[in-house]
Amino acid sequence: MKRLLLPLLALSSLLPAVCVYGSSRPRYGGTVRVLLRDRIMALDPLAEEDHPATRDRLAALSFETLTEVDTQGRVQAGLAATWGSDPLKRQWRFRLRLANFHDGTVLTAADAAASLSKSNPAWKCAAPDRQTLIIDAPSAVQHMEELLASPRYAIVKRELDSAGATVLVGTGPYRLNQWQAGERAQFVVNEDYWGGRAFADAIEFQMGASLREQFLDRQLGANAAADVGIDQVRALEQTNQSVTVSSPGDLLAIMFLQGDAPSRTGRKPVDPRVREALGLSLDRAAINNVLLQRRGAPASGLLPQWLTGYEFLFPGNPNLERARDLRADAAAYVVITPIMLAYDAGDPLARLVADRIALNAREAGIVVQPYGESHVNGRARASINADAVLLRLPLQSVEPSVALAVRAEELGFGEAAPALLGATRPEDLLEVERKLLESRRVIPVAHLPQALWLNSTVHNWQQQPNGPWQLDQLWIEGAR
Amino acid sequence: MLKTALDHWAGAMLLVLLCVTAGAQQETQPLPAAAVEFVQQILSRSGLPSSLAVGFRNVSTTLPPDTQEAVQNAIFNAFRAANVNLVKPEQAQAEAQISFSEDWQGYVWIAAVKQGPASQVVIKKIPRRQRVATARTPTLTIRKIPVWQQDLQILDFYHDERNLLVLERGQISLYASDSGQWRARQTLGIPHQNPWPRDLRGRMEVHSGHIDAFLPGTRCSGTISPPALECRASDDPWPIDPALVAFFSPRRNFFTGLLAGQSAGASVAPFFSGAAWQEGDQRVWLFTGTDGRARLFQNDLNSPAATYNGWGGALAAVRSTCGSGRQILTSSPADTTRPDSLQAVEITGREAQPVSAPIDVFGTIQALWTAPNYNQVVNGVMQSQGTGKYEAFTLTVTCTQ
Numbered sequence: 001m002k003r004l005l006l007p008l009l010a011l012s013s014l015l016p017a018v019c020v021y022g023s024s025r026p027r028y029g030g031t032v033r034v035l036l037r038d039r040i041m042a043l044d045p046l047a048e049e050d051h052p053a054t055r056d057r058l059a060a061l062s063f064e065t066l067t068e069v070d071t072q073g074r075v076q077a078g079l080a081a082t083w084g085s086d087p088l089k090r091q092w093r094f095r096l097r098l099a100n101f102h103d104g105t106v107l108t109a110a111d112a113a114a115s116l117s118k119s120n121p122a123w124k125c126a127a128p129d130r131q132t133l134i135i136d137a138p139s140a141v142q143h144m145e146e147l148l149a150s151p152r153y154a155i156v157k158r159e160l161d162s163a164g165a166t167v168l169v170g171t172g173p174y175r176l177n178q179w180q181a182g183e184r185a186q187f188v189v190n191e192d193y194w195g196g197r198a199f200a201d202a203i204e205f206q207m208g209a210s211l212r213e214q215f216l217d218r219q220l221g222a223n224a225a226a227d228v229g230i231d232q233v234r235a236l237e238q239t240n241q242s243v244t245v246s247s248p249g250d251l252l253a254i255m256f257l258q259g260d261a262p263s264r265t266g267r268k269p270v271d272p273r274v275r276e277a278l279g280l281s282l283d284r285a286a287i288n289n290v291l292l293q294r295r296g297a298p299a300s301g302l303l304p305q306w307l308t309g310y311e312f313l314f315p316g317n318p319n320l321e322r323a324r325d326l327r328a329d330a331a332a333y334v335v336i337t338p339i340m341l342a343y344d345a346g347d348p349l350a351r352l353v354a355d356r357i358a359l360n361a362r363e364a365g366i367v368v369q370p371y372g373e374s375h376v377n378g379r380a381r382a383s384i385n386a387d388a389v390l391l392r393l394p395l396q397s398v399e400p401s402v403a404l405a406v407r408a409e410e411l412g413f414g415e416a417a418p419a420l421l422g423a424t425r426p427e428d429l430l431e432v433e434r435k436l437l438e439s440r441r442v443i444p445v446a447h448l449p450q451a452l453w454l455n456s457t458v459h460n461w462q463q464q465p466n467g468p469w470q471l472d473q474l475w476i477e478g479a480r
Numbered sequence: 481m482l483k484t485a486l487d488h489w490a491g492a493m494l495l496v497l498l499c500v501t502a503g504a505q506q507e508t509q510p511l512p513a514a515a516v517e518f519v520q521q522i523l524s525r526s527g528l529p530s531s532l533a534v535g536f537r538n539v540s541t542t543l544p545p546d547t548q549e550a551v552q553n554a555i556f557n558a559f560r561a562a563n564v565n566l567v568k569p570e571q572a573q574a575e576a577q578i579s580f581s582e583d584w585q586g587y588v589w590i591a592a593v594k595q596g597p598a599s600q601v602v603i604k605k606i607p608r609r610q611r612v613a614t615a616r617t618p619t620l621t622i623r624k625i626p627v628w629q630q631d632l633q634i635l636d637f638y639h640d641e642r643n644l645l646v647l648e649r650g651q652i653s654l655y656a657s658d659s660g661q662w663r664a665r666q667t668l669g670i671p672h673q674n675p676w677p678r679d680l681r682g683r684m685e686v687h688s689g690h691i692d693a694f695l696p697g698t699r700c701s702g703t704i705s706p707p708a709l710e711c712r713a714s715d716d717p718w719p720i721d722p723a724l725v726a727f728f729s730p731r732r733n734f735f736t737g738l739l740a741g742q743s744a745g746a747s748v749a750p751f752f753s754g755a756a757w758q759e760g761d762q763r764v765w766l767f768t769g770t771d772g773r774a775r776l777f778q779n780d781l782n783s784p785a786a787t788y789n790g791w792g793g794a795l796a797a798v799r800s801t802c803g804s805g806r807q808i809l810t811s812s813p814a815d816t817t818r819p820d821s822l823q824a825v826e827i828t829g830r831e832a833q834p835v836s837a838p839i840d841v842f843g844t845i846q847a848l849w850t851a852p853n854y855n856q857v858v859n860g861v862m863q864s865q866g867t868g869k870y871e872a873f874t875l876t877v878t879c880t881q
Contacts, residue, residue: 025793309588
């Protein structure tokens, strides 16, 4: 595919340049067309979704959070204008700004309380008046501001329409105008947005789009942006296309579906020595250098080195001798059966990495049998007849405690979240992460970036270090 | 909020010398102080061992070797100051392996301390210092003098020896000079009915203590002393520079193109900024259009004499004693994902000639307005990409020696 893409990209350099100018002053108007590889089936930030990171990018246009984190990692006011907490950081009080939902109703603290109670049923949310929201958490949350900035805590008003279907209403700079699940979404500007009307009139997303097909049709120039796989980045760069690549924040990891004790019918848990041996057999550097084209980073921890600064403390180099010893030790006590490793059948990169994992494991005497599954995330895992899954988890926050707590929950370590959210020192996070890794339930493989092709006519497309887009300042040339 | 005045007339000359390298510095702890604090944390967690073996390794890709050596020495000195004997591992009561690492925001120092079977980890994070702007060799030189910095958005400002007025989103903040510092004196609210447009802009003029402020769809008038302000919904035209007045869109970020004042009744394409001046017997206008093109008009506003591409959205005219005596300061065609720069241009006939090297501002230019004092100063506002703070500054053009 890459061989074909390169000449196509060379052709694309002949695409008409709309204008060779720019300006620091944004322009109003125009429709921004974006190509997405993934197909999103629902916009609800709390819905099960195979591609939650992509869903969150779309949802953020309509559904806002109480706080926001900017591209420098600073907390900014969102729907909450001010906030504070008690000294124990368990009770948090927010003062909401004046804002309207897209249906014209005023955002009240009761709306926010209802939304957050659904996002986190463990919290007690109260609204003593129209603008004041109080959150009582069962344990301390040191970085509540950063936690509430994550997409899961978006303020969504859920209503039933006349047919009994749930309608989601937000307050954001754009409102959903057209929705074809898995195919297309169009958002139009919210003229009365509390933060001022956004610049573009509309943003359209075409899902399941192939960058290669767009080049074949010579249609790419009509689009503002396209998310691309990291295997396409080099070819794009070689033709001087504008590509932005986030820091490698997504985690590609093997997650075993059972711990030491059996918890599923049909399959026995994989012996912990074999799990450890599998981790020691992985040549993460080769996976990064070859399969990820050096765009990612070998992962030995759950959070990347660039975020914490301490990932290097977790060993990640292969040790085949030790892996073989562990495997032999286990074989003396249990029958070692092949490890069935499920991966996302729609992700070609996942298949390549799973095959490489099997190759590495074989050198340690471990048989890994990769196979593709249509759904590997969330509740779908319960019905997977595999020993382990290869997961790609987005980095939900640039605050390490929040990022690790969310990641721990996604990996089935929800019990660790209170300690992580209550941690006051980076050393505490390090220790919790170390314990999670020592369970051998999860084997980090690589940290992956998110890549984006951008048309030269697009301005202020802001990408956070962990991948999410901030599109409220977006504008395009050629508009009025 | 703690606000710090960066300039006062008394200190202006010193700041002139520093002006081009005046990037906002993030407050960071000096390395020796950070090393002392780090060592104290290590000792408090490891129970004050009498002898310690210390090893270092660098896993950071950005820590320069000389800085690493300086930090190591500072750490050694801090241990010695705490009466800890630094010895070889075989003689040590405890062993500390110190790693110099980094995350996306700064340096991370990590000490893994082993004492018998027990081990402790101490982590200290140190914000990285920001880059400072550098000047290139100019033909003419643009002097940028910081005036004020704050978290809240600055739309425009005015300052003289005694007063600093900052036009903000929804208010005007008044400061009075007090021993070389600006002290907050009063805040005058700007009530308004509708949400402000995104990319909010505003204009403020102060003449003889009288304040005139213009925001989209709103006009305010008042006085500095006593502090007072009255605002009303208004589509009155905004003063752009002493020779140009134009109508501003009440819901957008640009001038509609309809001119007022001396050019009342004439209209041009919508524009972000403009300037007008008299060149001999010729009247000249220059506008940066919302379509990305800058247009020069000479005597006749019906058709442009020249069109320029590649200009930014902000410009302002300034008088100087150099070159032709009049320059146009323009921003670069960047957006908020890239830092802006400023450059001086002279208009000769229909040609626009750059007459200074661009100066990087490490932020986004939000506003450039010609100040009323003999047109020799341009007031500018930028948002720092590093800190997110807004900075008010003045610009002048000086001759290269």
